[in-house]
Amino acid sequence: MAKHVIVNNEEHKDIKIITKRSAELGDNIWYAQTFPQEFRAVQAHYPIFFSKNPETGQFLPVALFGFKHQENLFLDDQGWHASYIPAAVMRQPFLIAQQTITENGEEKQQRMLSMDMDNPRVSTEEGEPLFLPYGGNSEFLDKVANMLEALHFGVSDGTQFCQALTDMELLEPFTLDVQLQTGEKHQMIGFYTINEDKLAALSNEQLERLHKDNYLQAIYMALASQSNVRTLLNKKNALEAAAQPA
Template structure:
């Protein structure tokens, strides 16, 4: 179970975060959530698809790293092989929360940073320190705080984007069948993509509204990203030595 504590320079004065990448540190995932504000960076390397939350039934978009559970084809020699890691995964072991405080007799809420103390990256021996010698935030912690702020706003925008796709009935389920050079086959179920026929049939007024709301570009970036399935197949074949 995660052990979330508020980041502070007393409890975490000696805390360090291991930043190398491997299965031992939780990088053996085959997809992670992404959001429209980072689609430009994500679509350069990963396919973007949609899936449903098992508990709520709500759609969310994902960047795909492999073809099966616990497979990340971008991990090699304790590093991530491409420059951009989607923020929902890059932020681990941090998460963002809210803290109530009183200001001039009025209760307000501010966003604060929490740390999963039980995450394998967290230790006191090696990695990036959270705080400098006299208690100031280390550059690494500042960068993570900035990342979490981008992530917070990105997820909020993502929800509006998903609502739009659902309202216009643009999402359709699909099955991805992959055959590798060793003749093995992988079938991916439970994913959704954008129905290009329905997209093309939208009226000019709806298209204009999508553009005005900043939703049109993410749609086309999603579609463009799916050519990266070929990249995944190449990485998998290379892993197999074929």
């Protein structure tokens, strides 16, 4: 169970964060949330699809790393093999917490840097220190804070992006049937993609709205990224072939 605490330089002066990538540290995930501002970097490596929250009905964009639960085809004993890792993965074990403060007699919500103390990346023995010996923020912690700030606004923009796609009825469910060279079959369901026919049929006014909000480019990058399914399949086939007896 997660144990979230607000980061401070007294209680956490000796805390370090392990930054290497491994399954033991929680990187054996098959997808993670992404957002339009990082689509350009994400689409160079990973397919981008959309996931729907069954309770709220809201969509969010996700980067796909594998074909099934706990499968990350970019991960092996040597680390994560891609030049870009989505911010939602990189931010672990940190997140932004909301704390109520009183300013000039008025209560306000302030964003604070929070950390999951039960996350396996949290250590006192190895990793990147959070604070300098005299108590100031380390360069690592400053980078984390900047990344979380970008992630906070990116996720918010991603919500608006998905709402625009929903309003224009551009998202549709799809099923991905994958057959490996060994004959093994996988069926991936539960994700959504952009309907290209409906996209092509949008009015000039709708296209202008998407362009004005910088979403049109994000749409085309998401569509282009789906060619990376072949990259995943090649990685999966190579992994299966290596596991076969000689």
